[in-house]
Amino acid sequence: MNIVNQLQRQFIDFSTSLHREGFVDDQFTQLQKLQDENSPDFVVEVVSLFFEDCEKLINNMARALEQTQGVDFKQVDASVHQLKGSSSSIGAMRVKNACISFRSFCEAQNREGCLRCLQQVTHEYSLLKNKLQTLFTLEQQILAAGGSIPVVD
């Protein structure tokens, strides 16, 4: 197997594992299909926007939950809602699911529960970031070696 094939194989295996482990769902595949020669960096761009969004929203949640004089759960919920939305739009399934649980704790006005969820969301976000960075690196390597990126359905 030449280098391109090896890399492509790696890519396919890695992609498959991402789906299998629930890091991404079909919406992510949908976005990959929207990428073409007119918009070759579409996925990387959207994902970058998403991660920026994540960081901002996670910070908002953390700040809101830190308020000693009383947590504004509506505010926390608003941020969680936003994060849930954008994670759903890019297919970040585990992050999205973490947000879903988070919202119930917001509704219950349970600060401890919320803090645990915030930890969970933060954790899922870092995991995903690493995974996707690996994926994108593999893509770059394939392209650099003169190959094309396999479509994994």
Place this chain on the structure above:
Amino acid sequence: MARDGGVTWRRTEKIDRFNLSAADTAEELHVLAVDDSLVDRKVIERLLRISSCKVTAVDSGIRALQFLGLDEEKNSNGFNDLKVDLIITDYCMPGMTGYELLKKVKESSVFREIPVVIMSSENVLARIDRCLEEGAEDFIVKPVKLSDVKRIKDYTTREFRVGEEERTRKGINKRKQRDSFDLSSSSPPSILSSSPVSSSSSSPESQSPSPSPPSIPSASSAPSSPSPIDSHSPTRRVKTTSSE
């Protein structure tokens, strides 16, 4: 790329092509997309562009109104020459919600004919009904997929070409339950989009194969026709009487 406050106005990459022929220009729909989420705006823009639409994406209802020229305070003269053929807006937005934007558009004598599609991450029946009652063309449950865009583009284009008659025959069939679909392809919705006409009380048109069509979420009865719950059918905003 022109920027004006929160308005991002980017010409499509295909601008050269459509300048060549008047027919082409006329065919390309200009969609005004409204969403406060940057990620969602990016996705919807791509979905629309890849579907050969011109897109103007704004981050709020206010900006949308400004773009249309409906905002009393500001007159965005520079943008008025690009006619908007379709508005697609998120429901949950700070400030003006998508619902409020919908109402403003439908209240305007100039813009009321523009189809408005609402997007929402929440599949809430009451919300869907309210929007349809107010005159929304369709309600898409997020995340938005290519098949959704294809569907709305189909009937929007048809409206152009066929006009009033078609419009009065259109029923309310466009809700979808995200879970009931095979996400990877455009199967049922596209098939339905080829014959969007269906009143809530009658069976689908003969040309519609209607394989498990989108049914309304949980609470409703799940009719085999691509129509919403009969008991909840809102009146169509247009002169139509198709839904009873």
